[in-house]
Amino acid sequence: MVDFSKVRAIDFHTHAEESCGCHADDGYDELQSTMAKYFGAPWNHPPTIPETAAHYREMNIAAVIFPVDAERETGYRRYSNYEVAEACAKEDDILIPFASIDPHKGKLGAREARDLVANYGVQGFKFHPTMQGFYPNDRMAYDLYEAIAETGKPALFHTGQTGVGSGMKGGNGMRLKYSNPMYIDDLAVDFPDMPIILAHPSFPWQEEALSVATHKPNVYIDLSGWSPKYFPEILIRYSNTLLKKKMLFGSDWPMIAPEKWLDAFDKQNFKDEVRPLILKENAMRLLGVTG
Template sequence: MIDLEKVRAIDFHTHAEEPCGCHADDGYDDLQTAMAEYFGAPWKHPPTVEQTAAHYREQNIAAVIFPVDAERETGYRRYKNEEVAELAAKHSDILIPFASIDPHKGKLGAREARNLVENYGVQGFKFHPTMQGFYPNDRMAYTLYEAIAETGKPALFHTGQTGVGSGMPGGNGMRLKYSNPMYIDDVAVDFPDMPIILAHPSFPWQEEALAVAQHKPNVYIDLSGWSPKYFPPILVRYANTLLRKKMLFGSDWPMISPEKWLAAFDKADFRDDVRPGILKNNAAKLLGLT
């Protein structure tokens, strides 16, 4: 269990990576290399779950960790949710497991979601519309959403343009249109009791994301994927006021380290009284840790 008194923050957005050297034939290594160059990541090979746990323990930061199931759309091998959850369970003092299921799997995906929560301790679900190739409000996905809503666990959606596929030919075939946060407004209407997190500053749709989070009680925003020094002023303004209880620290590890994000956060124009909520308290409440 996470000791909230011990950890100084909860990172709501970290990626689980398998041991290096097993994706050379499906293109995943090329994607990771391009993303590392875009973000200026310091590593040669992405850190494993075990290495991630060690790093976050050293930093006294808890981390939500997940794979991305985009095998159907991209061909990249799926890192099994069960394996990630089992590894996270070995480091339950620091890691909080989320799962990822391609919504195209329909009833098969819904069955997997229920099993992961009941038998593997999964605490939420990650969607990446750009990589998975779907509009979040496509009724095709609703079978899976219904199963997630039944569990009471949150759903985390990638939004906007970050570094994934950036600079690669054709953006590596990834279409930005799927990650407009306004499509998630429909999901928030149709599943009002399911906590929803809009991941990342949602460039170029930042105001849409703020509008959805302000209008829908069940919608939150994680601040991962960008250094706080690049946050648009309107995002900081809403974080300091109307959405101060709905903003969550996220790094996007391993592309951005938590300590690098936090160093930039220290210098950004966030009010002192909202910082504890962004860094830990809002996430702790959302995850049911308090």
Template sequence: MVDLDTIRAIDFHTHAEEPCGCHADDGYDALQAAMARHFRASWAHPPTIPETAAHYREQKIAAVIFPVDAERETGYRRYANEEVAEAAAGHADVLIPFASIDPARGVAGAREARRLMREFGIRGFKFHPTMQGFFPNDRMAYPLYEAIAAEGGIALFHTGQTGVGSGMRGGNGMRLKYSNPMHLDDVAVDFPDMKIVLAHPSFPWQEEALAVARHKPNVWIDLSGWLPRYFPQILVHYANTLLKDRVLFGSDWPMIAPERWLDEFAQLPIRDDVRPRILKDNAARLLGLVQETASAKETA
């Protein structure tokens, strides 16, 4: 269990790229190498879950961690969600497990989601519309959303441009159109009690993301995938004001190290009363680690 008194932040966006560190190369190595170049990452190989936990423990940061089930669309091997959950459970002081299920799995995927939340302590699910090749408001995905909502889970969606396939021939087949955050407006309407997180500054649809989050109280935004120096001014403004209780720190580890992100975030003109909300309090409340943070009480 994460002890909020001993950590300085909660990173809402980290990847379990190598749960066991022994995948058979199916083209994923070339993709990872291209992504590492895109993000200027410094590691020699993608970290395993124990390596990730050790890094975050040293940094006094907790992290939401997940795989991405994109096997159908990309051919990259799907990691078993149970494998990720069991590995994370051994580091429960710093790791909070999410899962990933391709919405095309339909009713079978919905059954899996319920089982993972009930038996493995999964808190939420990562969707990557561009990698998984679907529009988030496609009714195909609704049985899975219904299961997540019924169990009180969180749905975290990649939005905007992606480093996945960036610079590769044809973008490695990745189609950006799927990740326009406006598609999630329908999901927020149809599942008003499901907590939805729009991941990343949503370039080139930043204003669409802010509009959805401002209009729909069940929608949050994480700031992962970009170094803070590149954040659009309008995003910083909304994080400081209208959305101060629904914006979350996220790094996109292992492509961006959390300490690198935090060093740059410290240079942004974020209000003193807002900074702890973004770094820890908002995520703690969203994850149910506390019923209500001091920041939320002040806002009320």
């Protein structure tokens, strides 16, 4: 178990990627290397879960970590939620496992979600509408949402433009339209007790994201995927005021290292009393843990 009284921060957005060569037959390595160039990430192959844990342990930062199940839409084999959960169980002093299930799996996916929470320690769920090829408010996803809502665990949704497929021919088939945060407003209405996180500054729909998070009590925002030096002024203003208890630190590791994000965060105009909320306290409350 993570000792939340001792870690200095909680990174709410990190990715579990299978190590080099595991996807050589389906193009996933090319996708990852292209995305690494987009972000300027300093590695040749994505780090393993033990390597991620070692880095976060050294930084004294706890990390929410998840795969992305997009195999139906992309053809890239998914990193099994069960494998991720079992690997995280060996690093549970620093890693907090989330799972990812393609909502097209319907009741089968709902059954997997319940099993992962009940028997494998999974603490939440990650969705990437652009990679998974669906509108978040599509009713076909509701069997899965209902299962997640039953568990009381949060659901985290990629929003805004993505670095996945950026610069590749046709964006590698990725359609940005699916990740408009306004579609998630319907979920906040239909599942008012399910915590929902809008991941990233939601370019080009930043004001939509702020509107949904301000209007709906169960909606939060994680600040991953961008260096804070690029944050729009309106995002910082809402972080300091109306949404100060609903903003979460996230890096988007391994594309952005947490120490690099934190260094840029230190230089931005966030209020002193807001910084600990963003870095740790809001995440603890959302995860239902105490320090």
